[in-house]
Amino acid sequence: MDSNTENSWKSFGAEVNLEKLQKVAAELILPGRFILRPLSAALELVTRLLAWVLGCSLVRRHFHLMLSGLVLFGPLLSFWVSRYSIFANGNHYLYRKFLRSTWGWTCILTGSFVSLLSFSARRSVSLTLRHLSRIGLAGLLWWGCRRLLTLLEDAAGACYEPLAPAQDAHGSPAPGQPLLLLHENQSKASCLKANMMWRGYEVSQETLVLCLCCLLLVEELSVFGRHLAQERRLHRSPSSPLGALFLLCVVLLIIWMVLLLCVLAYFPAWPSQQLGGALGYLGWRGLYQGWYRLTPSQGSPGLPGEGLFNGRL
Known part of the structure; x- marks a missing residue:
């Protein structure tokens, strides 16, 4: 068999293989479309329902009251929760991966949502940056509060080192032996790093950042319903990445609420x-x-949605 004949047979075999692959792909895609269509419809329904709930004036006006009631009366749940629950362990996965990086998760997801929503609504970089600056200002507020609270805790507290009690000849602790030794000029971070005990007045930074992030998420997500209404008036389908970011932010809000409830119930520290x-x-x-x-x-970035759903910038 000469080389031309061999090459023709190879090309024919390649064409046959490509036709088979196309047929197999078509057979796989067809049932996949029937599965994805109801899922897409269900996802759109859930997105619109959540957007309506968060955009409802009743939720926006009274969410802070519900959060305040949770913070005030949440520690009372400590009388009913089990100390053997997995959430009573301070090294639980949720605490390690989410609670210690609360602001980071909120900044990334909420900032992405605000940027994509603003740019898709107006296609204006300056307006997008103006709305995105709200997240940056909230981050500066959280950083300033954390620094101020750390300074106040260091000034109002003291570091103690546990001492092994002296024992008499019978092996019992000697009466009047001090159990703690005071260490001055120690910060709270260095004291705890040295495995010593810190005693003093403090403010729960975990509760602070969780409450701030929950309120921020509700404010920023509340305008998504208006965006969907505008897209419907313009006969345009909503952006899929924007809808996915909205759902991720809602999931993050639920996680923060659950973590706040767990912290209050399993690790109560009043006041x-x-x-x-x-x-x-x-x-x-x-x-x-x-x-x-x-x-x-006056130097204000404006409220969420301002300049996005009307003719003014």
């Missing part, structure tokens, strides 16, 4: 947790109910 919740509420109040309601000429 430090209530003070942390109060500071988180005041931070949200000062930003979203105060500064963000001012005009852009």
Whole structure:
């Protein structure tokens, strides 16, 4: 068999193999479409329902009251929860992966959602950056509160080193032997790093950041329903990445609520947790109910959705 004949047979075999692959792919794609269509419809229904719930005026006006009630009365659940539950372990996966990086998760997902929503609504980079600056200002507020609280805790607390009690000839502790030795000029971080005991007044930074992030998420996600209504008026289908980001932010909000409830129920610390919740509420109040309601000429980035769903920028 010459080389031309051999090459023709190889090309013929390649064409046959490609035809078979195309037929197999078509057979696989056809049932996949029937499966994806109801899933896509269900996902769109859930997205619209959640957008309506978060955009409801009743939820927006009274969510902070529900959160305040949770912070105030959540520690009472410690009388009913089991100390043998997996959530009573401070090294649980949720605490290690989410609670210690609460603001990081909130900043990444909420910032992505705000950026994509603003740009898809107006295609304006300056307007997108203006709305995104709300997340940056909230981050600066959280950083400032954390630094201030750390300084106050270091100034109001003291570090103690546990001592082994001296024993008499019979092996019993000697009476009057001190059990703790005071260490001055020690910060809380260095004290705990040295496996010593810190005693003093403190404010729960975990409760503060969880409350602040929950209130921020509700404010930023509440405008998604207006975006869907605008897309429907313009006879356009909503962006799939934007819908996916919205659902991820809703899931994150649920996780923060569950973590807040677990922290209050399994690790009650009154009144430090209530003070942390109060500071988180005041931070949200000062930003979203105060500064963000001012005009852009006064240095305000504006409220969520401002300039996105009307003719003004």
